[in-house]
Structures are given as structure tokens and as C-alpha cells.
Amino acid sequence: MGLLSLETLKNMNVEKQTLGAGMRIFSLVGLALVLAGCGAGNVVTEQPVQSSIGIVDEYKLGIGDAVTVNVWRNPDLSVAVVVRPDGKISVPLAGDVEVDGVSTVELSAIIEERLTSYIRNPKVTVIVSNPTSAEFIHRVRVTGAVAAQRSIPYRKGITVLDVILEAGGVTPFANADDSKLYRQTEEGAKVYPIYLNDILEKGILDSNYTLYPQDIITVPERGF
Numbered sequence: 001m002g003l004l005s006l007e008t009l010k011n012m013n014v015e016k017q018t019l020g021a022g023m024r025i026f027s028l029v030g031l032a033l034v035l036a037g038c039g040a041g042n043v044v045t046e047q048p049v050q051s052s053i054g055i056v057d058e059y060k061l062g063i064g065d066a067v068t069v070n071v072w073r074n075p076d077l078s079v080a081v082v083v084r085p086d087g088k089i090s091v092p093l094a095g096d097v098e099v100d101g102v103s104t105v106e107l108s109a110i111i112e113e114r115l116t117s118y119i120r121n122p123k124v125t126v127i128v129s130n131p132t133s134a135e136f137i138h139r140v141r142v143t144g145a146v147a148a149q150r151s152i153p154y155r156k157g158i159t160v161l162d163v164i165l166e167a168g169g170v171t172p173f174a175n176a177d178d179s180k181l182y183r184q185t186e187e188g189a190k191v192y193p194i195y196l197n198d199i200l201e202k203g204i205l206d207s208n209y210t211l212y213p214q215d216i217i218t219v220p221e222r223g224f
Contacts, residue, residue, distance in 0.1 A: 042177060042195040044206040051185050051212040061099045061107065062133025063087055069111065072123035077115070082128070093118050105129060140211045142167045144219035145174035154213040161199055161208050163217055170196060175222040181209060182216040 063083050070089055071077040081089045087100030094114040099107055104126040114186065115122040138154040142165055147168025160181065170176050176196035177188075183190050194217065198204035 014117065023065070034077075042193070042198055042204075042207070044193070044195075048181060048183055048192045048209050049185055049190065051183055052216075053184050053186070053212070053214055055116050055213060058103045058105070059128060059134070060101050060103055061128065062131075063100060064132035065108075066126055066130035066132065066201070067099070067104075068127045068129055069107075070125045070127070071111075071115065071119075072125070074122070074189065077119075083133070092113065092174050138213045140213065140215045140217070142217040142219070143174075144179075145171045145221045146219050147171060154211070160194055160196075160211065160217060161205075163211065164196065164200070164219075168217055171221075173221045175220045179217060179219045181211075182218065183212065184214050 019125075061083060063085055065083045066080070067083065067089065068080045069078060069089075077092045079089075079091060081091075083089055083099055087107050088096045088098050091095055091111055091114075094111050097107065097110060097114075102110070107126045108124045111126075112122045113126045115124070135153075136151075139151050140154055140158065141151045143149045146164065147170075150163070150167045152163055152166050164170065174196070177198070179194035179196050181192040181194050183192070192209065193207060194209070195204070195207045196219065198206070199208050
């Protein structure tokens with residue numbers, strides 16, 4: 001066999017370098033595709049609509065609420081009472097007063113008007129000492145595969161993560177990424193996906209929604 005020429009050796013070396021570069025590019029593209037596949041997660045396509053249900057600018061009295069009625073300079077007419085099942089309270093001289101669905105400002109004005117027949121320029125202040133009637137309206141709830149199913153008093157700014165932590169986290173049997181948020185709106189009930197694994201394990205907070213009164217979070221168990 002004859003010796004290869006110098007030119008042939010150079011061409012072979014160039015071809016080898018080109019092939020090596022091509023293989024490296026192919027490997028990098030493959031690695032990028034694998035990483036992209038591993039990084040692909042759940043996508044939140046819709047944020048929950050805000051709900052005004054259970055949120056009021058001014059508190060309205062209801063059955064079971066404990067209220068204190070103070071009549072300025074007339075301690076004998078001042079009383080601490082609980083709203084009766086018929087939605088009324090009794091105030092000296094003013095008699096029975098319908099208070100269900102009435103604000104404290106409105107109630108003060110009603111009592112003042114009734115007392116004008118007995119007192120000159122009555123000044124009445126009404127204070128809600130225990131808003132029992134709103135206890136179950138202003139709550140958020142979590143059920144299903146959590147350490148402790150909870151009914152939690154609503155606080156402005158509370159999120160899905162706050163409620164799950166209050167419930168002690170999810171159980172080992174939870175299908176966390178199949179969790180749901182149920183929300184009552186003026187248009188009816190709406191359902192939104194919650195990806196708890198993303199929130200708890202990956203720090204992806206797209207579905208860490210801000211909650212509103214009467215929201216319900218459900219965490220299902222995995223099927224075996």
C-alpha cells in the first residue's frame with residue numbers, strides 16, 4: 001500500500017474535526033430537549049375571578065351577634081344584648097328593634113329616633129362585641145388528603161399555601177397536583193386547578209391563589 005499524501009491526511013483531519021463538532025452539537029441539542037422536558041410543569045391558564053361574596057365594607061348585624069348599646073349620660077338605658085332568633089333586640093324605652101341586616105350606624109340612628117320622645121338630643125353608640133352571625137360566612141376551608149381538615153377564619157391576603165400550612169400539609173397519599181379551588185361568585189360556582197407539588201416542592205407559585213370567604217380547597221388521594 002502506498003503512503004498517503006500530505007493533502008489526503010489534511011482532508012481526513014478536517015473531516016474528523018467536522019464530524020466531532022457535529023456530534024457535540026447533536027449531544028447539546030439532545031441534552032437541551034431532555035432538560036426542557038424535565039422542566040416542563042403545570043401551566044395555570046386562568047387566574048380565579050375575585051369574589052365579593054362575604055366581603056362587606058360595613059358589617060351588618062345578624063342573629064346571635066352580641067351588641068352593646070350605649071346611651072350617652074343615660075347608663076340606665078344602656079344595655080348589652082344578643083340578637084334574638086327573631087332578629088330583634090330590646091332597648092329600654094325604645095322597645096323591640098329589628099336589627100337583622102342593619103349596620104351599627106343605622107341601628108344607632110333608629111334608637112336615637114325612638115328615644116327623642118323621652119330624652120333631649122339622645123346620643124347612641126352601638127358596638128358589636130361578638131360577631132357570631134358572621135363566623136361561618138367569613139371562613140375558608142380545606143378538605144381531603146391533608147394532615148388535618150380545617151375551617152379557618154378568613155383574613156385579608158390569605159393564600160392557598162397559608163391554608164395548606166394551617167392544615168399541616170398534605171398526606172403521603174395525596175394527589176397534590178390534582179387539587180382544586182371551589183369559589184362562589186355572583187355568576188355561580190367556579191373551579192380552578194391547584195398544583196400543590198409545584199407550590200410545596202418547586203416554589204412555583206402560579207396557583208398559590210389569594211383566597212376569599214367561603215373558598216374551599218380539596219386535595220384528593222391518589223388512586224392505587
